[in-house]
Amino acid sequence: MKKLLSLLLASALAISMLAGCGGSASDGGEKGEVYNVCNLVNGNLGDKSFFDSAKSGLDKLEADGVIKAKTIEMGATDADQPKWLETLYEVSESGEYDLIIVGTYQMPDYLKEVAEKYPDQKYLIYDDTTYVGVCPNVVNMSFRQNDLGYMVGVFAAAMTTSGYDKMNDDAVIGFLGGVDSPVINDFLYGYLAGAQSVNPDVKVDTRYVTNYYDTAYGKELALSMINDKKADIVWGVGGAAGNGGAEAAQETGKAWFIGVDSDQEATFGAELAAITLTSGLKNVGDGICWFFEQWAQGNEFWGQEINLGIAEGGVGIVTDKNFASVPQDVQDAVLAAQEAIVAGEITVPSALTDGGNDAARALRDSMQP
Amino acid sequence: MFEQIITMVFQTDFAFSIFRITAPILFAALAAVVAEKAGVVNIGLEGIMLICGLFGTLFSFWTQSWFIGVLGAIVVGILLALMIGFFALKLHTDIILAGIAVNTMSAGGTIFLLYLFTGERGNTASLTSSNILIPTIKIPGLHQIPILGDIFSGHAVLTYVAFLLVFLIWVLLYKTSIGLQIRAVGENAHAAESVGVSVIKIQYIALAISGILCGMGGAFMSMYYSQSWNTGLVAGRGFIALAAQAMGRGEPVGTMFSSLLFGFAQALRTKVSGVQGVSSNLISAMPYLVTIIGLVLYAASTMKKVKKIKNKDK
Numbered sequence: 015m016k017k018l019l020s021l022l023l024a025s026a027l028a029i030s031m032l033a034g035c036g037g038s039a040s041d042g043g044e045k046g047e048v049y050n051v052c053n054l055v056n057g058n059l060g061d062k063s064f065f066d067s068a069k070s071g072l073d074k075l076e077a078d079g080v081i082k083a084k085t086i087e088m089g090a091t092d093a094d095q096p097k098w099l100e101t102l103y104e105v106s107e108s109g110e111y112d113l114i115i116v117g118t119y120q121m122p123d124y125l126k127e128v129a130e131k132y133p134d135q136k137y138l139i140y141d142d143t144t145y146v147g148v149c150p151n152v153v154n155m156s157f158r159q160n161d162l163g164y165m166v167g168v169f170a171a172a173m174t175t176s177g178y179d180k181m182n183d184d185a186v187i188g189f190l191g192g193v194d195s196p197v198i199n200d201f202l203y204g205y206l207a208g209a210q211s212v213n214p215d216v217k218v219d220t221r222y223v224t225n226y227y228d229t230a231y232g233k234e235l236a237l238s239m240i241n242d243k244k245a246d247i248v249w250g251v252g253g254a255a256g257n258g259g260a261e262a263a264q265e266t267g268k269a270w271f272i273g274v275d276s277d278q279e280a281t282f283g284a285e286l287a288a289i290t291l292t293s294g295l296k297n298v299g300d301g302i303c304w305f306f307e308q309w310a311q312g313n314e315f316w317g318q319e320i321n322l323g324i325a326e327g328g329v330g331i332v333t334d335k336n337f338a339s340v341p342q343d344v345q346d347a348v349l350a351a352q353e354a355i356v357a358g359e360i361t362v363p364s365a366l367t368d369g370g371n372d373a374a375r376a377l378r379d380s381m382q383p
Numbered sequence: 384m385f386e387q388i389i390t391m392v393f394q395t396d397f398a399f400s401i402f403r404i405t406a407p408i409l410f411a412a413l414a415a416v417v418a419e420k421a422g423v424v425n426i427g428l429e430g431i432m433l434i435c436g437l438f439g440t441l442f443s444f445w446t447q448s449w450f451i452g453v454l455g456a457i458v459v460g461i462l463l464a465l466m467i468g469f470f471a472l473k474l475h476t477d478i479i480l481a482g483i484a485v486n487t488m489s490a491g492g493t494i495f496l497l498y499l500f501t502g503e504r505g506n507t508a509s510l511t512s513s514n515i516l517i518p519t520i521k522i523p524g525l526h527q528i529p530i531l532g533d534i535f536s537g538h539a540v541l542t543y544v545a546f547l548l549v550f551l552i553w554v555l556l557y558k559t560s561i562g563l564q565i566r567a568v569g570e571n572a573h574a575a576e577s578v579g580v581s582v583i584k585i586q587y588i589a590l591a592i593s594g595i596l597c598g599m600g601g602a603f604m605s606m607y608y609s610q611s612w613n614t615g616l617v618a619g620r621g622f623i624a625l626a627a628q629a630m631g632r633g634e635p636v637g638t639m640f641s642s643l644l645f646g647f648a649q650a651l652r653t654k655v656s657g658v659q660g661v662s663s664n665l666i667s668a669m670p671y672l673v674t675i676i677g678l679v680l681y682a683a684s685t686m687k688k689v690k691k692i693k694n695k696d697k
Contacts, residue, residue: 058494058504058505059504060498060502060503060504060505061504061505062505063505089491090614091490091491091614092490093487093490093491094491194662194663194664219657221656221657221663222656222663222664224663224664224667225615225618226615227613227614227615227616227618228615228618229609229610229611229613229615229616230407230604230608230609230616230618231618231649231653233608233609233610234400234404234649234650234653235653235656237396237400238391238653238654238656238657239657241394241396242391242394242396242654242657243657254505254506254613254615255615257506257508257611258609261609261610261611281508281509282508282509282511283508283509283510283511283512284512285511285512285513286508286511286610379659379660382657382658382659382660383657
């Protein structure tokens with residue numbers, strides 16, 4: 015009985031491994047310009063954020079006949095992490111793909127190790143710039159989240175003094191970040207600058223959950239912002255932890271929430287969606303589409319960083335649903351800021367430059383109520 | 384800076400938040416107390432709470448009743464605790480390993496279950512509506528009293544249950560025959576067996592009770608505190624509870640106070656984080672720092688007592 019069981023388990027394991035690495039798109043040269051792409055997700059689809067966005071971009075490209083894509087979900091837990099490097103090796107070794115896509119801050123070390131061993135394989139990593147230029151076969155795709163933060167900052171600062179429903183007299187807005195890190199502070203830096211451009215005296219209460227998953231603690235922090243500092247609009251930038259801001263806003267009935275990365279209004283339940291005024295978007299999918307467009311035209315960026323902003327569709331702000339019902343002058347201010355950034359009239363400071371993170375922190379501390 | 388902290392701390396919502404923060408830790412810590420009293424170590428608290436949190440959300444969503452959601456979470460909690468019991472008591476695996484197995488299983492398994500039942504893969508924020516969240520109650524009479532009403536009234540039903548359970552668990556352990564048997568089994572299983580107590584049965588019962596408590600803790604997290612479920616929902620509270628149980632010397636009342644100490648430290652951290660120029664990374668250590676200080680004070684006071692007794696003997 016025991017032997018049979020172990021045999022069964024072993025064969026199940028073997029089959030699942032085979033299923034994991036086999037069965038990919040094979041011949042990519044039918045139409046000449048069809049790229050074979052492997053999309054490695056170091057987590058699971060269904061995050062309603064980065065991974066889903068990347069997948070939707072690939073789906074669109076596949077529907078247009080530009081690529082043939084295979085997406086592998088590698089899982090997000092500690093137990094799954096060893097698989098990330100292993101899978102990266104496997105797909106690189108296979109040599110079937112014109113491009114292998116990975117993403118997030120968790121992958122650069124693995125990618126560097128593998129990319130150096132397979133110099134002929136091309137890679138794209140999105141939302142990370144740790145090793146820009148180190149490997150000549152890797153392109154780093156980053157997003158101007160500071161630009162996006164600027165627009166959200168303009169929106170929040172204009173709203174807090176607009177006299178709109180639930181808005182109190184204090185010009186205080188909130189920022190609920192995941193971790194005090196350069197990328198999160200890049201969002202923050204833009205947010206602070208945007209808010210200041212509308213109202214030089216505005217105060218921004220900035221708190222960090224110190225992780226990306228503890229929604230309950232995020233809620234505690236947001237409650238403190240709303241009750242102690244009279245913040246009436248909170249931008250949550252920290253994955254599930256940031257969603258605590260929405261819950262605090264809804265529970266107190268004294269504040270509004272702004273989402274991040276994807277259109278959170280569309281993914282929340284009805285009650286949380288109702289208090290979410292807009293979301294700052296980081297469109298990984300659109301960025302990938304833009305990348306293939308460029309590639310097809312012969313513009314190649316291997317070994318470089320491509321920094322996508324509003325013009326490339328890399329970042330944006332949600333302007334329909336609840337946003338459409340806020341005062342017209344607030345809407346106009348946001349759209350004006352967007353145009354000014356695209357036209358290059360406004361240069362938004364970034365925390366990702368040398369000394370940028372320290373400058374962002376200094377500004378943050380000076381604006382803390 | 385200190386002025387700012389003090390004005391924030393001397394507000395009713397600070398005291399109010401201590402109870403809210405303490406409640407989930409207290410549930411899990413009481414679960415650890417009961418299991419430990421029967422001589423079984425349940426370190427699967429974290430995992431059980433995570434799984435129960437998911438099922439609480441799912442049951443409440445399916446039935447549109449928060450009460451059935453909590454009941455469902457409790458039933459799942461009992462089943463999981465009994466599963467640990469089955470592996471440890473019946474199949475004689477190491478109970479620590481069985482607990483670790485539950486914790487590990489919970490991380491990946493819950494995502495699988497979530498996808499299986501709802502098609503979602505990240506969190507349940509899209510399923511939440513306020514009618515399926517655990518309601519808060521304003522206690523008539525108490526609610527009208529200034530200050531006291533603001534602190535003690537308006538909590539979630541389960542917050543009151545958590546503190547009521549401290550008393551109930553104390554009664555169970557010290558005033559009932561089953562409690563006596565639980566303690567006897569934990570103190571000396573062979574002695575208990577020699578007078579006809581079924582050790583395994585008592586340990587199963589103790590584990591089941593700890594499962595009930597974890598179930599409520601998980602439901603509190605997903606159906607009230609964070610209003611939705613995600614895979615990081617419990618965020619280490621199950622492990623903090625183990626420390627709270629140890630710090631409370633395994634007694635219900637002592638464990639309540641050590642849980643409250645954690646709650647106080649976390650509430651303080653929340654307030655201090657709003658002060659200009661404070662590093663969030665530095666103050667994230669605050670709950671643990673307070674614990675160490677608490678342990679030192681506790682050890683110092685026991686040492687004094689011991690010295691006193693020794694001096695008397697002379």
